[in-house]
Amino acid sequence: MGGLGLLALVVGLVGRWSPLLQLALSLVVADYAGALLDTGKIDALAPLVAAAFLATGELAYTSIEPPARRVWPFSFGMVVAAAGVAALLLGAAGAGGGHLLDLALGMLAAAGALAIVARLASTASRG
Amino acid sequence: MTRGATAKLAGYTGFAALALFLGLALRLPELIAVGAPFALVVGLGLLVERRPMVSVTLTPDRARAIEGETVALELDVKASAPVELYLRLPQDLELVEGSNPFAVDGDEVVTLRVRAARWGAYVPGIVYVRGYDRFRVVRWETRLDARTPLKVYPHAEYLRSIARPLRTQVFSGNQVARERGDGIEFADLRPFVAGDLVRRVNWRASARRQELWVNDYHPERNSDVILFLDSFAEARRGDASTLDQAVRATAALAARYLREKDRVGLVSFGGTVNWLLPATGVLQLYRIVDAALDSRIVLNYAWRNLDVVPRRTLPPHALVLAVSPLLDERATSALLDLRARGFDLAVIEVSPVEYVAPGPSESDRVGHRLWSLKREAQRTRYERAGVPVAIWSDDTSLAGALEEVKSFRRYARSAR
Numbered sequence: 001m002g003g004l005g006l007l008a009l010v011v012g013l014v015g016r017w018s019p020l021l022q023l024a025l026s027l028v029v030a031d032y033a034g035a036l037l038d039t040g041k042i043d044a045l046a047p048l049v050a051a052a053f054l055a056t057g058e059l060a061y062t063s064i065e066p067p068a069r070r071v072w073p074f075s076f077g078m079v080v081a082a083a084g085v086a087a088l089l090l091g092a093a094g095a096g097g098g099h100l101l102d103l104a105l106g107m108l109a110a111a112g113a114l115a116i117v118a119r120l121a122s123t124a125s126r127g
Numbered sequence: 128m129t130r131g132a133t134a135k136l137a138g139y140t141g142f143a144a145l146a147l148f149l150g151l152a153l154r155l156p157e158l159i160a161v162g163a164p165f166a167l168v169v170g171l172g173l174l175v176e177r178r179p180m181v182s183v184t185l186t187p188d189r190a191r192a193i194e195g196e197t198v199a200l201e202l203d204v205k206a207s208a209p210v211e212l213y214l215r216l217p218q219d220l221e222l223v224e225g226s227n228p229f230a231v232d233g234d235e236v237v238t239l240r241v242r243a244a245r246w247g248a249y250v251p252g253i254v255y256v257r258g259y260d261r262f263r264v265v266r267w268e269t270r271l272d273a274r275t276p277l278k279v280y281p282h283a284e285y286l287r288s289i290a291r292p293l294r295t296q297v298f299s300g301n302q303v304a305r306e307r308g309d310g311i312e313f314a315d316l317r318p319f320v321a322g323d324l325v326r327r328v329n330w331r332a333s334a335r336r337q338e339l340w341v342n343d344y345h346p347e348r349n350s351d352v353i354l355f356l357d358s359f360a361e362a363r364r365g366d367a368s369t370l371d372q373a374v375r376a377t378a379a380l381a382a383r384y385l386r387e388k389d390r391v392g393l394v395s396f397g398g399t400v401n402w403l404l405p406a407t408g409v410l411q412l413y414r415i416v417d418a419a420l421d422s423r424i425v426l427n428y429a430w431r432n433l434d435v436v437p438r439r440t441l442p443p444h445a446l447v448l449a450v451s452p453l454l455d456e457r458a459t460s461a462l463l464d465l466r467a468r469g470f471d472l473a474v475i476e477v478s479p480v481e482y483v484a485p486g487p488s489e490s491d492r493v494g495h496r497l498w499s500l501k502r503e504a505q506r507t508r509y510e511r512a513g514v515p516v517a518i519w520s521d522d523t524s525l526a527g528a529l530e531e532v533k534s535f536r537r538y539a540r541s542a543r
Contacts, residue, residue, distance in 0.1 A: 018134030018135075018137070018138060021134075021138055022137065022138040022141050022142060025138070025142045026141070026142060026145050029142070029145065029146055029149070029158065029161060029162075030149070032157075032158070032161070033149050033153055033155060033158055036153075036155050036157055036158070037153060037155070042156065042157065043157045046156075046157035046160050046161065047160065049157070049161055050160050050161040050163070050164055051164075053142075053161055053164075053165075054164050054165065054168070057135075057138065057139065057142070057165065061133070061134060061135040061138065061263070062263075064134065065133060065134060065135070065263075067211070067230070067259070067263070068211040068226075068228050068229060068230035069209060069211070069230035069232070071263070074261070078164075078168065078262075081164070082164030082167075085160075085163055085164050085167060086160035086161065086163060086164065087160075089156065089159060089160040089163055090156060090157065090160050093156035093159075093160075
């Protein structure tokens with residue numbers, strides 16, 4: 001499945017066809033899920049995997065819709081932040097005894113809170 | 128501005144949803160940790176996005192340029208957020224310096240240098256604007272109109288001498304008139320009559336003949352020249368066409384005749400008819416070149432004759448210098464009509480033969496040969512009517528074609 005995902009990624013990049021990129025990421029994450037089920041333990045490297053996924057997504061979508069201005073510093077910052085967020089979530093999952101629904105809700109709440117803060121900050125800077 | 132989602136928005140949303148679903152279904156917190164950053168990127172992108180306010184002003188460093196010259200186009204962009212812009216350039220304006228598309232962050236002045244590869248009247252300034260949010264999940268697009276005219280004049284051909292009209296007009300100019308009057312060019316001697324100026328007396332001739340004789344002179348007068356640009360049809364190969372050459376010739380002839388203080392007018396005779404009344408001066412040169420630049424081949428099946436040209440455009444005794452590929456019967460008939468009306472006419476034929484290669488088959492070659500013979504016959508028709516036809520092709524210069532006209536007119540006589 002991972003190989004198919006890589007193939008879809010290559011074809012999507014060469015053909016500049018974005019639905020294939022999404023399919024590629026989905027196939028690889030499904031493959032990752034299968035690997036996790038096999039091991040049965042919490043993967044300590046998951047934050048790095050999350051960062052790798054986001055880096056792949058950023059590179060892929062940037063290459064099919066290239067910006068006229070350099071965006072790499074910001075993308076790099078996003079990837080580092082992704083690793084941090086993933087580590088935080090995994091830590092929270094470990095401390096909370098592994099209640100996944102709580103974790104998912106918590107993640108969504110955190111995303112929402114961050115989004116509101118960002119919105120307020122952007123409104124303030126506009127004013 | 129039009130708001131739209133990028134491919135990234137759909138991709139990241141789908142991926143985050145899948146990872147979250149798999150994480151919950153398979154009880155794998157790692158998948159939630161993997162999907163969370165994608166959900167965050169989408170959420171933050173949607174919340175911080177805002178419509179960028181953009182305005183663009185385009186200023187060329189000059190409004191007129193010569194073919195082949197480089198013109199700097201200065202784009203004054205005022206933007207409330209980082210945006211990407213693309214200036215749509217006409218086909219014959221080639222970008223030589225600067226990058227297009229380009230990005231600006233806030234208010235910036237961007238200079239693009241373009242080379243005008245071909246003459247023409249251009250109006251560059253359609254600018255496509257695209258802005259993204261910081262996370263590039265939402266896209267804003269619009270098209271701005273900052274059009275500014277830019278006129279590119281053709282290269283002037285060097286003309287050392289020009290064909291002179293047979294008759295001059297009443298205003299002073301550079302051409303020695305056939306009539307006699309006040310001037311500096313000696314014409315003849317004649318006996319003194321009452322009213323002659325004493326300073327005109329030729330004392331040597333008077334002493335020899337024992338009576339008063341005076342010198343006669345030719346006055347220097349100007350003449351009227353009408354440039355007749357045939358825009359009914361053209362022969363084209365790639366970027367070059369007979370109309371291109373005709374416009375170049377018109378500009379060069381107008382400049383040369385106006386330098387001689389002649390009055391020059393223009394009749395652009397084709398699918399659309401344009402004309403300029405004869406006048407002198409630099410302003411008239413700009414008017415003529417501007418009118419010639421606007422000449423285009425407009426397909427029209429209507430039969431046109433000289434009745435559509437205002438009478439004042441064709442003053443009596445004017446030299447009508449036609450620049451034509453002699454491809455359309457309407458133009459060739461109109462020229463013969465001009466000659467029949469007694470106008471002093473000369474034709475510079477912008478040869479279309481170089482633009483039309485014979486086909487590969489035998490019948491194609493025969494057809495091409497017949498066409499060439501038909502053109503020869505047409506030329507003979509003109510010459511029989513006393514109209515010189517000089518062929519201007521790639522092998523000859525415009526000056527050479529004019530010399531041909533001059534040599535024909537040296538021996539031909541004006542007939543009515």
